[in-house]
Amino acid sequence: MDVTDAVRRYWDADAATYDHSHGVGSSSERAAWAATLVRHLPPPPARVLDVGAGTGFLSLAAARLGYEVVALDLSEGMLARLSAAAESERLDITAVTGPAHEAPDGPFDAVLQRHLLWMLPDPHRALAAWRAAAPDGRLVVFESVWGAADRAQEHRARAREALRRLRHVPSAHHASHDSTIRDHLPFGQGIHPDTVIDAVVAGGWHAPCMERLRDVEWARLLALPPAERLLGVTPQYVVTAT
Numbered sequence: 001m002d003v004t005d006a007v008r009r010y011w012d013a014d015a016a017t018y019d020h021s022h023g024v025g026s027s028s029e030r031a032a033w034a035a036t037l038v039r040h041l042p043p044p045p046a047r048v049l050d051v052g053a054g055t056g057f058l059s060l061a062a063a064r065l066g067y068e069v070v071a072l073d074l075s076e077g078m079l080a081r082l083s084a085a086a087e088s089e090r091l092d093i094t095a096v097t098g099p100a101h102e103a104p105d106g107p108f109d110a111v112l113q114r115h116l117l118w119m120l121p122d123p124h125r126a127l128a129a130w131r132a133a134a135p136d137g138r139l140v141v142f143e144s145v146w147g148a149a150d151r152a153q154e155h156r157a158r159a160r161e162a163l164r165r166l167r168h169v170p171s172a173h174h175a176s177h178d179s180t181i182r183d184h185l186p187f188g189q190g191i192h193p194d195t196v197i198d199a200v201v202a203g204g205w206h207a208p209c210m211e212r213l214r215d216v217e218w219a220r221l222l223a224l225p226p227a228e229r230l231l232g233v234t235p236q237y238v239v240t241a242t
Contacts, residue, residue: 003121003181003184003185004074004099004121006181007074007119007121007181008074008075010181011054011073011074011075011077011078012075012076012077012078013077014077014078015055015075015077015078015080015081016077016081018054018055018078018081024057024061025220025223026219026220026222026223028219028222028223029216029219029220029223030061031219032213032215032216032218032219033058033061033216034061034064034065035215036213036215036216036238037058037061037062037065038065040138040140040238040240041062041067041109041110041112041138041140042109042110042137042138044065044066044067044068045066045067045068046067046068046109046110047067047068047070047106047107047108047109047110048062048067048068048069048070048108048109048110048111048112049070049072049103049104049106049108049110049111049112049130049133049134050062050069050070050071050072050112050113051072051073051100051103051111051112051113051116051126051130052072052073052074052100052113052114052115052116052119053071053072053073053078053079053082053095054073054075054078054081054082055078055081055082055085056071056081056082056085056086056093057114058112058114058142059071059082059086059093060082060085060086060089060091060093062112063086063089063091063092063093064089064091068092069092069093069094070093070094070096070104070108071093071094071095071096072096072097072098072100072102072103072104073095073096073097073098074097074098074099074100075097076097079095079096079097082095083095100113100116100120100126100129101120101122101125101126101128101129102129103129103130103132103133104133105133106132106133106134106135106137107133107134107135107136107137108133108134108137109134109137109138110134110137110138110139110140111130111133111134111137111138111139111140112140112142113140113141113142114142114143115142115143115144117141117143117187117191117196117199118185118187118188118190118191119185119188120185120186120187121184121185121186122186123186123187123199124199124202124203126203127139127199127200127202127203127204127205128203128204130203131203131204131205137242138240138241138242139200139205139239139240139241139242140238140239140240141196141200141238141239141240141241142213142236142237142238143191143193143196143236143237143238143239144234144235144236144237145190145192145193145234145235145236145237146190146234147189147190164228167225193210193237193239196239197210197239200239200241201241205241205242206241206242207241207242208239208240208241209239209240209241210237210238210239210240211237211238211240212235212236212237213236213237213238216236217233217235217236220233221233
């Protein structure tokens, strides 16, 4: 099975609906993410590589803050959405199509990624490639706790999904993730923070630090209907390294 090609096809098909549930839901959340980037990135106009950029969640936020952003993604469909959004806001973002382990020419001052590691066939290879692209730079990894990483959170996620179905809220994706693909991914069933930190160190990065993104979670929670607030939101965190 060509896992990379299967992943590319999935995200190309998902591009049209991805932002319905994975984009920024409110002004508060946008401001919380901006504050998070300011805390963890070097000052603008640092050169930043956003890997697995998708429709531009982090790329657009960083560009608004004055960073020089290069967005790398496997999916041309996702990058088309990102480029259209950047053009509408008159932001200068360079979009590059390619796999996560083929970083564009550096050097970069920082490498960003959000919710990407679990989808990589070889996450350690990618992390090492990012190290080479930013030899004196910083790694900023945004992840969340889901699936096998925390069974309690998995049950809460199922309850949230059941409640959304009762409210006739559209699905977060155009289709479910193929279990066959997940079986070929090292982190396809969920990734624990310990695993993220160990992978970062194995990829050649040093001095990892972790912080829970409580401001982002709070802003996301405030945007939910009262019934959904009782079930909370998925815990999110950031791992940084140099």
